[in-house]
Amino acid sequence: MKLHPFVRTPYFRRAANLVSRNLPLLYLFVGLCTSPGAFASVNRPPDAYPTRSMEAQLATYLGYPPALHNRQGVVMISFRLTAANRLTNLQVHSQEKALNEYIAGRLTGKFVSPEAFSQQGVYTVRLRFRLR
Structure with missing residues (x-):
C-alpha cells in the first residue's frame, strides 16, 4: 500500500x-x-417564585389599546387559569366596549405562570395604560 x-x-x-x-x-x-x-444538577428544586408579576406577564401580550385615544387609564381584569396555565373566563371591567373587546381578544387563551403559592380560583389584575 x-x-x-x-x-x-x-x-x-x-x-x-x-x-x-x-x-x-x-x-x-x-x-x-x-x-x-x-x-x-439533576436534583435542582423548581423555582419558588415566578420571574415576573402577573401584571407584567399580561402586559407583554398587550400594546397601547387604540380604543383609549391617547388617554391614560386603569383597567381591572378578572380571569381563571386552566390546568395548563392558560387564561379563560376573561372579564374586563371598564366602561368602553371597544377596550373590553381589544383586551379580551388579545388575552384569551394566553399562557401565564401563576404567582407562587396562589391557589385562588379567580384572579383579579389591575393593568395601567400610560402615555409615553
Whole structure:
C-alpha cells in the first residue's frame, strides 16, 4: 500500500505519535465537553417564585389599546387559569366596549405562570395604560 506524500512527512508522524500517546486524555476531554448534562444538577428544586408579576406577564401580550385615544387609564381584569396555565373566563371591567373587546381578544387563551403559592380560583389584575 502506497501512502500519500503528506503522510510520510516528519510533521505528520510527530503529530500522529503525540495523539496516539495522549488518546485516553483526548477522549476524556471531548466526552466531558460534549455531554449535555455534564455540569447540570439533576436534583435542582423548581423555582419558588415566578420571574415576573402577573401584571407584567399580561402586559407583554398587550400594546397601547387604540380604543383609549391617547388617554391614560386603569383597567381591572378578572380571569381563571386552566390546568395548563392558560387564561379563560376573561372579564374586563371598564366602561368602553371597544377596550373590553381589544383586551379580551388579545388575552384569551394566553399562557401565564401563576404567582407562587396562589391557589385562588379567580384572579383579579389591575393593568395601567400610560402615555409615553
